[in-house]
Amino acid sequence: MPQLVTVRYRRPDGRWRRLFIPVLLVLVVLLMLSPLLVLAALGGLIVGRVYGYRVSFLGALGGLGQVLWALPGARLEIDDGQTAFLIRVF
Amino acid sequence: MDEQGRQILMMLAEGKITADEAERLINALERQQPELAAGAESRPKARPKYLRVLVEDTSTGDEPSRINxxxxxxxxxxxxxxxxxxxxxAMTKINTELARSGVPIDLSELKPAQLEELIDQLHEVTVDVDDSTSKVQVFCE
Known part of the structure; x- marks a missing residue:
């Protein structure tokens, strides 16, 4: 499971800024928002049923968990003139 | 010459072994070395863990655009x-759009095991495009 995400981006003045995002902190925020997330998930399921897109809730949860667990080591770096950023997952 | 061969020659020079014995030892050593080399080649390579995509484009301006x-x-x-x-x-819609775009692939026919196999074989893939203004590399590491 990822522990830390670092985001490094170039500001308009040319200087670089780095952000360290602890994943545990994000999980705590998600936990606080969990009542809303449950409602959103239920809403999504109902909309899916109405439009005929039946998705297994547990399957989707498991799939997202696998994606989350596989994230460490991922790196995305783009440097294109004004836009430059680097995202790394540890 | 390796260390063992040198030792045999020294033993011969010191008179510890005869020329015939030295020849037999050197022959035995030569037979042994190809087997060792073959063993080293058959050792499995470390499995790659990452797919790497590197793009560098110098056509847009002074500073090259880079994607890593x-x-x-x-x-x-x-x-x-x-x-x-x-x-x-949704799969039917995707297939229809793919067919319309000239890619007639039925995604529902793709089995998870086949996709797993495809990923397992990715470490063999190396794409290297190099023209005057851009460079693209895709490989596993």
Missing amino acids: IRVPLQLLRAGVRLTSLVPPK
Whole structure:
């Protein structure tokens, strides 16, 4: 499971800024928002049923968990003139 | 010459062994060395863990545009497993759009095991495009 995400981006003045995002902190925020997330998930399921897109809730949860667990080591770096950023997952 | 061969020659020079014995020892050594080399070649290579995509484009201006992406292969596997969750109705729409774009592939025919095998074989893939203004490299590491 990822522990830390670092985001490094170039500001308009040319200087670089780095952000360290602890994943545990994000999980705590998600936990606080969990009542809303449950409602959103239920809403999504109902909309899916109405439009005929039946998705297994547990399957989707498991799939997202696998994606989350596989994230460490991922790196995305783009440097294109004004836009430059680097995202790394540890 | 390696250390063992040198030792045999020294033993011969010191008179510890005869020329015939030295010849037999050197022959035995030569027979042994190809087997060792073959053993080293058959040792499995470390499995790659990441898919790497590097793009460099100098056509846009003075500063080259660069893209450097490293995707864990495990993430590709997890993504592939997610495709099994795509509802059949959405799969039909995707197939229709693919066919309209000139890619007549029926994605519902792709089995998870086949996709897993595809990812397993990715470490053999190396794409290297190099022209005057841009360079693209895709490989596993």
